[in-house]
Amino acid sequence: MATFRTRKRSRSPRPEVLQKPRGVIHPRVQKVGPEHFGIVSVDCAKARSKWMLADFYGKVLIAPETVQHSQSQFAAAIARIRQAMRDHDIRDLLIAVERTGRYHLPVKRAFGQAGFEVRIVHPFTSKQFRQPADPENKTDDTDLAAIHRAATNGFALLEPEWDLQARELQLLVRHRRDLVEKTSALQCQIREHLEAALPGYAALFDKLWESDVALPLARHAGSAAALHQLGVTGMAKLLHQQDRRFQQRTLQRIALWACQAAPADAAAVRHLAIAWALDDDRLQKERQIQALEREIASRLVRTPYILLLSLPGIHVVSAGDYAGEMGPIRFYPNARAITGRAGLYPSRYQSDRVDHADGPLVRRSNRKLRAVLLGIADNLRKCNRYFRALAERWEAANKDPRDTHVKIGMRFSRIGFQMVAGGQVFRHPCTRERSYILEKLLAFHREHDTTMAQTLADLEAAVVQVPASEHAAEAAPLAQELEKIRGRGRRGPQPIGDILPLVLARLGVTSVQSQASGS
Secondary structure: OOOOOOOOEEEOOOOOOOOHHHHHHHHHHHHHHHHHEEEEEEEEEEOEEEEEEEEEEEEEEEEEEEEEEEEEHHHHHHHHHHEEEEHHHOOOOEEEEEEOOOOOOHHHHHHHOOOOOEEEEEEHHHHHHOOOOOOOOOOOOHHHHHHHHHOOEEEOOOOOOHHHHHHHHHHHHHHHHHHHHHHHHHHHHHHHHHHHHHOOOHHHHOOOOOOHHHHHHHHHHOOHHHHHHHHHHHHHHHHHHHHOOOOOHHHHHHHHHHHHOOOOOOOOOHHHHHHHHHHHHHHHHHHHHHHHHHHHHHHHHHHHHHHHHHHHOOOOHHHHHHHHHHHHHHHHHOHHHHHHHHOOOOOOOOOEEEEOOOOOOOOOHHHHHHHHHHHHHHHHHOOOOOHHHHHHHHHHHHOHHHHHHHHHHHHHHHHHHHHHHOOOOOOHHHHOOOOOOOHHHHHHHHOOOHHHHHHHHHHHHHHHOOOOOHHHHHHHHHHHHHHHHHHHHOOOOHHHHHHHHHHHHOOOOOOOOOOOOOO
């Protein structure tokens, strides 16, 4: 009988110092001496900031003063700091800037370009260092003192620098997400106005926004009586004129509804006018979303995050969202750093013998990254057989559904880290029924009507990211697709059939062998 050993979870080693690793400054202070180490504290606002210079002991060398966010004012402040360094024999110095939305960025850039090391203090940190010293008293000067205390205690942190491509990808995915949320809000509003003017009409369609019939007929007729008068024949004729595809049973369902529809609102005409104006806005936003998704895909294929497409349940959009919020994988030494940044771990309260180790998820985290991870967890639970079986097993064991949701997100973060950081298609039970990266990418570009030139460029860029050991596996579905296209003959344009040989050549496949039928 097989025996199973439970693997003990390794405990994190105790920290060597109490400060944050990216905030330690004591070796530098020891090297030059505390009285020769300066800290410039900056409390930022929208158009101006307040700053002061003090040594490590807290002796104020330049009293708090205001600097306007302009090139000349920054230059004057930097000149004053350099002069004070000479006057007080300051041999090493750092700039501690409190994060304030985006208002701290001009300050950070100005001092960084002047050659100073700029570190960031989180507002939560400065608040905790201010309250014990100045309870019930918050001013710019008390904030500056708190920023100084935070820096001396190792809580002014160095932030990794994002390259331009990663920053632009993040902006694109966030802009797309914002448009999707606005489109969803518009859809809710349109449904409300449709229900007022055409009660029960929207409920006739399982997928109202994907239907090629629903909104065009409602726009043309404008009322249940008009649809009833058109009848099945009239509706079919109208849709044929607009070159729209439909099923006869759909028109019969509409005609049945029209003959027994509930009375419309008295202001039905105005409700419809608003609904069509909102629908025009929705259609425009959907076109923008399509264009953004094409651009996101074009940037994703040039990063190792494209390897995530080999996981069943991960598609181009979800991989792009993950890549945009994660940034370069070099920022993360291990998978725990990902879940730590996303706050995918329980809060803990322990005092003496009281120990609540399984509290709710920590509140202070990168919420956007957490949302992306949990969204991917939803996709994996629905579309990946391995994760679906895990979720069913945990559900049978009466596990909290929220716990299951988080655990799937954490497992994905570990698998994803191995794939992206290692540049490999990770061998794991969840990839037993492996998806093919180039096949998914090709299907995505078909759905988005991408130009053939851009499709070919993206496929070739993706080939560079795919490990050489996986080229044969990636070529198999593309070769089958090419064989199907050639088997059908050239009836009309076949642009995909023109680009597939080029992609197969990049994968090292120069010819397509016909497979035996097996009959």
